Amino acid sequence: MVHKKFYLHCTQCGYDVPDFGEWFAHMQKCPKCGCTVVDVQYNRDNKEIKDLINAKNGEATSVWHYFDFLPLNDISNAISRGEGVIPLDNWKFLENYAKKTYGLTIKVHAYRNDLNQGTGTFKDVAAAVAASVLKENGVKEYCVASTGNIANAFAHYLAEAGISLSVFVPNDALIANEAEVNSYGQRLYRVDGDYALAKKVAAEYSQKFKVLMSGGNTDPMRVEAKKTMVFEWLRQIGEVPNVYVQALSGGTGPIAIEKAYKDLKGLGLVDKMPRFIMVQPSGCAPMTHGWEKAKEQGFPEGWLNQYPIYENPVTKVPTLATGKPGTYPIIAKLVKETSGEIIEFNETHLVDVARLIAFETTVRIGPAAAIAVGGFFESLHQGHIKEGDHVLINVGEGVRRAPDFVEEMIYTTRHINSVDDCERFDREDLRSQLWNKINQIYQ
Numbered sequence: 001m002v003h004k005k006f007y008l009h010c011t012q013c014g015y016d017v018p019d020f021g022e023w024f025a026h027m028q029k030c031p032k033c034g035c036t037v038v039d040v041q042y043n044r045d046n047k048e049i050k051d052l053i054n055a056k057n058g059e060a061t062s063v064w065h066y067f068d069f070l071p072l073n074d075i076s077n078a079i080s081r082g083e084g085v086i087p088l089d090n091w092k093f094l095e096n097y098a099k100k101t102y103g104l105t106i107k108v109h110a111y112r113n114d115l116n117q118g119t120g121t122f123k124d125v126a127a128a129v130a131a132s133v134l135k136e137n138g139v140k141e142y143c144v145a146s147t148g149n150i151a152n153a154f155a156h157y158l159a160e161a162g163i164s165l166s167v168f169v170p171n172d173a174l175i176a177n178e179a180e181v182n183s184y185g186q187r188l189y190r191v192d193g194d195y196a197l198a199k200k201v202a203a204e205y206s207q208k209f210k211v212l213m214s215g216g217n218t219d220p221m222r223v224e225a226k227k228t229m230v231f232e233w234l235r236q237i238g239e240v241p242n243v244y245v246q247a248l249s250g251g252t253g254p255i256a257i258e259k260a261y262k263d264l265k266g267l268g269l270v271d272k273m274p275r276f277i278m279v280q281p282s283g284c285a286p287m288t289h290g291w292e293k294a295k296e297q298g299f300p301e302g303w304l305n306q307y308p309i310y311e312n313p314v315t316k317v318p319t320l321a322t323g324k325p326g327t328y329p330i331i332a333k334l335v336k337e338t339s340g341e342i343i344e345f346n347e348t349h350l351v352d353v354a355r356l357i358a359f360e361t362t363v364r365i366g367p368a369a370a371i372a373v374g375g376f377f378e379s380l381h382q383g384h385i386k387e388g389d390h391v392l393i394n395v396g397e398g399v400r401r402a403p404d405f406v407e408e409m410i411y412t413t414r415h416i417n418s419v420d421d422c423e424r425f426d427r428e429d430l431r432s433q434l435w436n437k438i439n440q441i442y443q
């Protein structure tokens with residue numbers, strides 16, 4: 001038998017699917033038991049990850065730095081736009097805030113997914129790996145249901161791979177999203193309903209036309225791609241922060257982090273997984289509500305399967321509008337295991353957060369990323385961040401994908417008729433105004 005680079009291990013029955021050819025031929029189900037969740041395992045010594053993690057900055061230029069531990073056989077099939085190797089910025093101003101307001105000494109890093117060069121969100125790595133694997137396996141047509149960012153990223157990277165993509169978005173998806181998908185010449189279906197309906201129609205399309213559909217948050221191509229973020233944190237700052245804050249829709253982040261920990265097992269590079277602090281927008285927070293109830297009741301038997309389903313959720317962050325959170329049992333379990341939390345952030349304050357971040361750092365974050373940063377403030381307020389913590393905030397998207405949101409950030413303009421209406425300007429004067437907005441939330 002040929003010594004294969006990797007295989008897909010069924011998490012339910014233990015069958016080893018030899019390659020993506022068989023996986024795709026069975027419409028991404030285990031041929032033995034029908035399970036849709038597999039772990040990619042590599043036929044190589046995981047000690048080699050250490051060398052990759054020791055690479056200097058110039059040596060890693062994209063997610064493909066980790067090719068040896070990604071499920072692609074031939075590097076010539078790799079599609080890339082320099083995604084995945086993005087900086088972790090030390091956000092001292094948040095450290096100072098935690099000290100001043102809560103007396104806590106903490107470290108804060110922001111993971112700059114806005115700098116991904118594909119579409120400027122943390123979905124770019126997933127799309128780069130998926131496009132490459134699909135190309136390698138001769139897939140010509142693909143479909144995906146998305147609340148927005150996956151749509152953009154897949155549209156872009158699959159176009160680069162010459163693969164036709166049909167995207168199914170809910171009726172509240174941003175026009176900017178629709179435009180971006182269209183601009184790459186991919187098909188967009190705007191479904192008259194919510195994300196749950198978009199997923200349903202996409203699944204029916206997949207069945208009807210025998211077109212492969214993205215497997216969602218547990219899709220092995222996506223999980224493998226996203227696990228590399230843990231490798232990058234180790235490479236760049238030498239440790240995995242002990243608190244991980246991310247905006248939550250379906251929850252690929254925690255699933256991917258757990259997979260990275262499996263890959264790193266026995267290497268002595270990581271210890272416990274970080275505490276997962278997952279943040280939902282107040283307009284669509286079913287996982288938060290399920291979690292809060294379970295916590296109140298002391299996590300009774302069967303709690304993982306008890307969560308609300310919100311039809312047609314109304315939120316300012318359509319990207320996070322998963323009203324029917326099918327992955328709750330997986331995510332809530334991981335959150336519990338890591339002593340984390342699922343919280344919500346009041347989305348009426350999103351623009352205040354984004355203005356403050358842009359003022360302090362010149363980083364312009366999108367609405368979903370503002371939910372994560374807002375979640376940091378909320379976590380401090382609720383006492384979920386402790387003395388000595390090292391917090392990583394996953395800034396999942398830049399502002400480029402939400403032009404309306406940029407417009408909402410306007411606040412310094414003065415309308416004038418002549419120079420008589422002008423005055424000297426010191427931008428420092430804006431600082432207290434912006435911080436007051438945050439402080440007011442927690443008065």
Ligand SMILES: Cc1ncc(COP(=O)(O)O)c(C=O)c1O
Nearest residue numbers: 149247249250251252368396397
């Ligand atoms: C910027 C950003 N943050 C967070 C999320 C939530 O990701 P997940 O579906 O992995 O929970 C998304 C999903 O689209 C996103 O685009």
Ligand SMILES: [Zn+2]
Nearest residue numbers: 010013030033
């Ligand atoms: Zn199986």
